[in-house]
Amino acid sequence: MTQSRREFASCPWRRTGIEAETSFLSFQSALEYVFKLSGKKRMVLAIDEYPYITRSSKSLASTLQLLIDKYKDTSKLMLILCGSSMSYMEDHVLAYKAPLYGRRTAQIKLLPFDFEETCRCFRRFSDEEKALIYGVVGGTPQYLLQIDDRLSVEDNIKKTCLNPASPIYEEPANLLKQEVREPAIYNAVITAIATGASRMSEISSKVGEDVNVCSSYIKNLLTLGIVQKEIPYGEKTSKKTIYAIGDNMFRFWYRFVPENNSIIARGAADLAYKRIAPHLSDYMGRTFEEICRQYLWELLLNKKSPVQFSFLGRWWGTDPKKRSQSEIDIMGEQNKDTALFAECKWTNEKVDLGVLEKLAERSNLFTHQNKYLYLFSKSGFTRGCIEKARKRGNVFLISYRDILKEFQL
Structure with a gap:
C-alpha cells in the first residue's frame, strides 16, 4: 500500500464512516x-461555542432534543456542548425551560487555573x-498564552494590557458586550469597584446611579462571576456587605487601564506603566491573600492543617x-472551640512583632479556646x-517561599 493510501485509510473521517466531501442540507x-453512526460504536461529537451556532440556527436546541429522545436507547454518542457565554449556557441549556433540560448526564464549569497551576x-x-x-x-x-516568560513582568504588562493591538487589551470590554445589553453602565460599576468602592452606597455614588439601579447591575455581574459578594465571616446576612472583582484580569484592567486610556491610545506604554508601578505592591495585597487561602486549602487536603475548616473568609467589624x-484577612473554623486567624x-519589609501582636489581639474578639495564628x-x-512565635507555640510564620515549597514549585 502506498503512503498516500495508508494516510487515506487512517484519516479520522474514514474511521467514523463519513465519506470525504459529504454535505448536508441542514443541521438536523x-x-x-x-447519531445513526454512533449506534454501532462509541463516538464523541463536540460542538464548540454552542451559543454562536444556535444564534444562526434557532431550531438547533429543539433538533438536539428531538434526536436525543429518538436515539437515547440505541446511540452510543457522547455529545459535548461547549460555550464561553456563561449566561447563555445557563439560560438556554441548563435552565428548566430550556429544550435540553433534563437530558444532560454531566456538566462541567471550567474554572481558571489556580496559582499553583499558573506557576x-x-x-x-x-x-x-x-x-x-x-x-x-x-x-x-x-490570557496566559499571551505572556512570554522570557520577558520581564513590566514588558509583559506593556505588551498585553497597555498595548491597543494586544488581544488582551479589549478582552474585558468584549466579554462584557457578549454577556450584557448595556455595557456602559456595567463598565462604570466594575470600574468603581476596581478603584476602591466596595459598598453599595459608594458604588452608587461613583457611578451616579440610584442604589436600586446599581443593585440590579451588580446582581447580573455576580451571576457572571465577574464580581464577588463578601460578608464578614460567620454572618449569613449583613449590612456590612462589600463587593470585589473576582477575576484578576478584570481587576487589573479596570483598576489601571481606563484611567490611562488616553496615554495608552497614543502608544505611550512606558509612561502608563510608570504611573501604574507605584501601586502594584498595594494591588497585589488581595492577590497574595488569595494565594494564602489556596495554601491553607492545600494543607487541609494534605492533612497538615491543625484546623479542619470547611470554609475560609475575611472578617471585619467593630472592636x-x-x-x-x-x-x-483570613479566618476559618473547625467548630466553636477551634479556629485559625x-x-x-505583600511588602518588601519583614513582618515584625507588632503585626503578630495585632493579629493575636484581634483573634481575642472571638471566644474559641484553641486559636492558631498564621x-x-x-x-x-x-x-x-520569630522568637515571640516560638514562645507562643500556636503561631505559624509562613513566607512566600514556604508557600512555593508546599506547592512543590
Whole structure:
C-alpha cells in the first residue's frame, strides 16, 4: 500500500464512516447522520461555542432534543456542548425551560487555573514574577498564552494590557458586550469597584446611579462571576456587605487601564506603566491573600492543617474595646472551640512583632479556646517576631517561599 493510501485509510473521517466531501442540507440531517453512526460504536461529537451556532440556527436546541429522545436507547454518542457565554449556557441549556433540560448526564464549569497551576506554565519567571503575573492576568489559559516568560513582568504588562493591538487589551470590554445589553453602565460599576468602592452606597455614588439601579447591575455581574459578594465571616446576612472583582484580569484592567486610556491610545506604554508601578505592591495585597487561602486549602487536603475548616473568609467589624473598625484577612473554623486567624503581608519589609501582636489581639474578639495564628509574608520575619512565635507555640510564620515549597514549585 502506498503512503498516500495508508494516510487515506487512517484519516479520522474514514474511521467514523463519513465519506470525504459529504454535505448536508441542514443541521438536523447532519446530526441525525452522526447519531445513526454512533449506534454501532462509541463516538464523541463536540460542538464548540454552542451559543454562536444556535444564534444562526434557532431550531438547533429543539433538533438536539428531538434526536436525543429518538436515539437515547440505541446511540452510543457522547455529545459535548461547549460555550464561553456563561449566561447563555445557563439560560438556554441548563435552565428548566430550556429544550435540553433534563437530558444532560454531566456538566462541567471550567474554572481558571489556580496559582499553583499558573506557576507551572512559566519556568523562566522568578518566584515574585510568578505571583505578579497571576495578579495581572489570573489563571485563564487564553490570557496566559499571551505572556512570554522570557520577558520581564513590566514588558509583559506593556505588551498585553497597555498595548491597543494586544488581544488582551479589549478582552474585558468584549466579554462584557457578549454577556450584557448595556455595557456602559456595567463598565462604570466594575470600574468603581476596581478603584476602591466596595459598598453599595459608594458604588452608587461613583457611578451616579440610584442604589436600586446599581443593585440590579451588580446582581447580573455576580451571576457572571465577574464580581464577588463578601460578608464578614460567620454572618449569613449583613449590612456590612462589600463587593470585589473576582477575576484578576478584570481587576487589573479596570483598576489601571481606563484611567490611562488616553496615554495608552497614543502608544505611550512606558509612561502608563510608570504611573501604574507605584501601586502594584498595594494591588497585589488581595492577590497574595488569595494565594494564602489556596495554601491553607492545600494543607487541609494534605492533612497538615491543625484546623479542619470547611470554609475560609475575611472578617471585619467593630472592636468593642477600642470602639474602632477591625479586620482579619483570613479566618476559618473547625467548630466553636477551634479556629485559625491569618494576616497576609505583600511588602518588601519583614513582618515584625507588632503585626503578630495585632493579629493575636484581634483573634481575642472571638471566644474559641484553641486559636492558631498564621502570619504570611512576602519577605520573611524579624527576629523578634520569630522568637515571640516560638514562645507562643500556636503561631505559624509562613513566607512566600514556604508557600512555593508546599506547592512543590
